Amino acid sequence: MKTKLVLPFAVYRRSGIKGFTKNMEMAAVLYLTESDRKKGEGHILKRSDEKLVFLAEGHYPIWLVPWNGATLLFDGLGIVEHMLLHDTLPDIGGFKKDMQSARTSEAHSAVLSQNADYFKGFVGEEKKTIEGLISSPRLHARLFSIPFGSKGDRKTISF
Helix, strand or coil: CCCCCCCCCCCCCCCCCCCCCHHHHHHHHHHHHHHHCCECCCCCCCCCECCCCCCCCCCCCEEEEEECCEEEEEECCCCCEEEEEEEECCCCHHHHHHHHHCCCHHHHHHHHHHCCCCCCCCCEEEEEEEECEECCHHHHHHHCCCEECCCCCCEECCC
């Protein structure tokens, strides 16, 4: 089952204040766009006005994936990635070959005795990249605390 949740552009932090309407959101975005646009300033070298061609509302895909009692956030466009470091175990090939070549219980005991410390330590660290995983605790906290609803019905996202 797919569920779509469109988060509001702006959220009031104080209770009892009505949230942004769609027109208020559009006005705020237009204001921010206009305030950033270059408007032919400069006394010596005049430049022409930068034209605002269009303004579009886009929906950014964020996937919520339940995992071990938690919720993982994934960037649906794959722009964000998370680097995971983990310890690397020693190669098991030599140990496996020695164990397979041992034919008697005494030989097995000798192989185990010789390799008693073989797996006690790690041989290094390995990096794995998980594409799309959003790992920012600050972003998680902000996304899961956004109130939403319609006609004054304010709810908190909970997954």
